[in-house]
Amino acid sequence: MDIKLAKTQRLPMTKVVLLVIALLVGGLVVFTKAYTQSASNVVFQDELIVAKVQQGEFELSVKGLGSLVLEKRHLVTSISGGKVVEVLVKPGEMVTQGMIIARLENPALHQTLTQKQSLLSKTVAQHEAELAELKAKVQQAKTAHYDAFLAYKAEKAQWQAQKTLIDKGNSTISMLDHQRSEFAMQRSQKQVELQQTSVATQQAVLQAKMTAQQAEQASLYSEIKLLKENITALKVRAPITGQIQDVFIELGMQLASTSSVAEVADPRLLVAKINVAELDAPQVQVGQQATIDTYTSRFGAVVNRVSPKVVNGQVEVELSITNTLPIEARDKLNIEGVIVTSHQSNATFVAMPANAVANNQASVFVVDKHLATKKTVKFGQRSVNYIEVLEGLNKNQTIIISDMEKYTQDSQVLVR
Known part of the structure; x- marks a missing residue:
């Protein structure tokens, strides 16, 4: 007689895997919870x-x-007014002190300079003639003073001689003549004083005229010097060695004095x-x-x-x-x-x-x-x-x- 044995049931593999995973996850959660605390x-x-x-x-x-x-920027301005005829630099270029960066043109300055120089020559000649005339008057006054002085000395010598004779009892000289000699001597003395004053007056007039002429000539020389400087300044130059930062002018622009031309600075x-x-x-x-x-x-x-x-x-x-x-x-x-x-x-x-x-x-x-x-x-x-x-x-x-x-x-x- 055959005996049938009961078959043992096995869990499916899928369930086994899921069970293992569940156990691992649970363990990880417990571990993480313990590790991370709160x-x-x-x-x-x-x-x-x-x-x-x-x-x-x-x-x-x-x-x-x-x-x-x-640190420092130098603004270059035009000292003289004029028309811009040449611009020699651009921003970024290096320049040295005194280098020409632009040229201006102003014919009126040259014309005015010629006129002032002509006026100066004429004025100097006129002043020389006036001084020559005044010096002649001074010399005439000195001559007249010298003549008056000699006349006074003669009158005084005559009066002194008469007085000496009268004091010695000489009756050939009358008191009237002696009195006349004294008056003549006093008149000559006064004439000397007047001529001396005239000399001083003429000399003062000469000195005042010379001072006035010197001032007038100095003024003309100053004007001429300024005109020459303005003509020289038509060549606008760099004030320092450095780099051109900006240029504010263009050809044909008409600039007044003190107009901005460029900006230059030492880049270091x-x-x-x-x-x-x-x-x-x-x-x-x-x-x-x-x-x-x-x-x-x-x-x-x-x-x-x-x-x-x-x-x-x-x-x-x-x-x-x-x-x-x-x-x-x-x-x-x-x-x-x-x-x-x-x-x-x-x-x-x-x-x-x-x-x-x-x-x-x-x-x-x-x-x-x-x-x-x-x-x-x-x-x-x-x-x-x-x-x-x-x-x-x-x-x-x-x-x-x-x-x-x-x-x-x-x-x-x-x-x-």
Whole structure:
């Protein structure tokens, strides 16, 4: 008799696989739950920017954007008016001091110069004739004075002789004749005085005339000199050695005196002007060291002026360049400037978190392996890229400095 054995039922393979997967997933969930503790969200490491807390010398600095500008610009103007007949330079060309950059034409100046020179010659001749006449009058007055003086001496000698004879008792000389001799002597003496006054008067007239003539001639000489200078100035020259920045004239233009012709500057005499935030401006002082970045080169500078005005929340700071300029340096080149305002010899600091504010508290995520925990940190002074840590972080801790605003409700997040 045949005995039938009961067949053992086996679970289908598919169910076995699903059971294994379920067990693995359950185990992973339990493991993850235990590993992440209270992490309520997940962030990916390649989306984060992290920084390590440092300790040591902390350099406080202020940053600003701006440009290089020419330290001095020379505006070339036309001393003389005239028509532009030649322009010899273009913007960007180098010129040396005294080099002709433009030529003007003004026939009226040449004509006026000829007329003034002719008038001067005529005036000088006329003055010489007037002086000759006045000198002759002076000489006549001197001659008359000398004749009067001789006459006085003769009258006085006669009166003296008569007086001597009368004093000796000589009766041949009457008192009447002696009296007449005395009157004649006095008249001659008075004539000498009058002639002496006449000489002084003629000499004064001569001197006054000479002074007036000299002033008149000097005026003409001055006019002629000015005309010659204006004619020479029709060749407009560069006042310094430098580079032509701009040219304001064209052929055929009629220029008045003091019209703008061109602008020239030494291209190597540059200063940097940057704008810093008005809240950072009080930290900036004249004499502080700075670094200028042209985005190609870096070189040193020093603060030499801080504007007292705030414009659109910015304060202009001017920096003098202390190092050799790089080859790309030129007027209006965009730059970035960093000014060192102070140093701290032993401070705790970290790269600037996105939500950090100087002298205030903020929450940051401290990373420990794959877990980031939110922590409140008290920050101090800020620099360009770093901020001082006063409380809440220790040296070598790693924090997330990128924007974590969407995780503000999380106390911990998992970092994958």
